[in-house]
Amino acid sequence: MPHVVKSTVIDAPVEAVWGVLRDFNGHDKWHPPVAESHVERGWASDRVGCVRRFRLRDGAELRERLLTLSDADLAYSYCLLETPIPLFNYVAHVRLAPVTDGDRTYWRWESRFDTPVGREAELVGMVGEEIYQGGFDAIRAYLAKGAG
Amino acid sequence: MARAYVSTVIDAPVARVWEKVRDFNALPRWLPLVRESRIENGEPSDRVGCVRDFRLQNGDRLREQLLGLSDYDYFCTYSILESPMPLTNYLATLRLTPITDGDRCFAEWTAEFDCAPEAADELVTNIGQNVFLAGFLALKRQMAS
Numbered sequence: 001m002p003h004v005v006k007s008t009v010i011d012a013p014v015e016a017v018w019g020v021l022r023d024f025n026g027h028d029k030w031h032p033p034v035a036e037s038h039v040e041r042g043w044a045s046d047r048v049g050c051v052r053r054f055r056l057r058d059g060a061e062l063r064e065r066l067l068t069l070s071d072a073d074l075a076y077s078y079c080l081l082e083t084p085i086p087l088f089n090y091v092a093h094v095r096l097a098p099v100t101d102g103d104r105t106y107w108r109w110e111s112r113f114d115t116p117v118g119r120e121a122e123l124v125g126m127v128g129e130e131i132y133q134g135g136f137d138a139i140r141a142y143l144a145k146g147a148g
Numbered sequence: 149m150a151r152a153y154v155s156t157v158i159d160a161p162v163a164r165v166w167e168k169v170r171d172f173n174a175l176p177r178w179l180p181l182v183r184e185s186r187i188e189n190g191e192p193s194d195r196v197g198c199v200r201d202f203r204l205q206n207g208d209r210l211r212e213q214l215l216g217l218s219d220y221d222y223f224c225t226y227s228i229l230e231s232p233m234p235l236t237n238y239l240a241t242l243r244l245t246p247i248t249d250g251d252r253c254f255a256e257w258t259a260e261f262d263c264a265p266e267a268a269d270e271l272v273t274n275i276g277q278n279v280f281l282a283g284f285l286a287l288k289r290q291m292a293s
Contacts, residue, residue, distance in 0.1 A: 005246075005248060006248050006249065007245065007246065007247045007248050007249060007254070008247060008248070008249035008250075009157050009247060009249070009250075009252075009254070097155060097254070097256065098153075098155060099155050099156060099157055099254070100153065100154050100155050100156070100281075101154065101155065101156035101157070101281065101284065102156070102157075104157070106155065106157075106245070106247070106254045108245065133249065136249060
């Protein structure tokens with residue numbers, strides 16, 4: 001089972017980064033591949049168990065369920081329910097921690113999943129680079145604009 | 149229960165930093181505050197349960213016991229058995245985590261302990277700034293040289 005781990009440091013206080021990330025329905029505001037997001041059944045996006053439906057810029061749709069949300073640990077986890085991309089049993093974890101030396105933020109994003117045989121490297125690269133590393137860069141740009 | 153937490157980014161690969169800090173008997177080699185250290189009963193310093201007996205530059209003596217050590221998760225957990233500080237139930241963890249974006253490392257040092265309420269602020273500041281942060285800054289200097 002592939003395991004993708006990406007981590008970075010964001011030059012902003014942890015409260016500012018968590019303020020953006022904790023909104024499970026907010027990825028369309030900052031993550032470039034996400035064109036539109038809504039939470040099913042009108043649930044609040046911080047209600048554990050809620051399901052978000054994404055439409056990506058390429059038209060693909062996917063659904064993800066919030067499994068954990070902790071304001072105490074600055075962490076959340078979620079799983080994929082439906083996706084056109086062959087990622088199975090996908091569970092991802094996001095965790096922030098304050099870098100007290102400089103008032104910055106450490107951000108770790110990781111997941112485990114199954115893939116069809118022979119496509120591991122391609123999908124690990126896609127998840128790690130386009131989604132996670134791309135997300136790090138997007139949050140940097142989003143916070144630099146003074147948003148969040 | 150009082151809590152001290154300090155974290156920083158060290159501009160060196162996690163394995164290099166871990167090599168330095170995993171030795172429970174190595175404080176005098178990187179923590180400026182510590183003058184000398186030995187492991188009791190001649191035990192190896194990576195044997196969980198071993199006790200380090202060390203002296204600070206000011207002559208204070210402490211004994212600490214290794215409770216957890218992981219070469220996989222890069223952490224070290226220990227407790228204070230004896231110290232001149234007015235605290236009890238002191239449990240600390242030093243943890244390193246790789247930062248994939250730049251091959252650096254995120255270093256966290258946490259301590260939790262019981263003490264008189266009026267002593268908490270001073271102890272948290274002393275432990276957090278004079279020990280943990282000072283140790284991290286020394287590590288950063290050593291990694292850069």
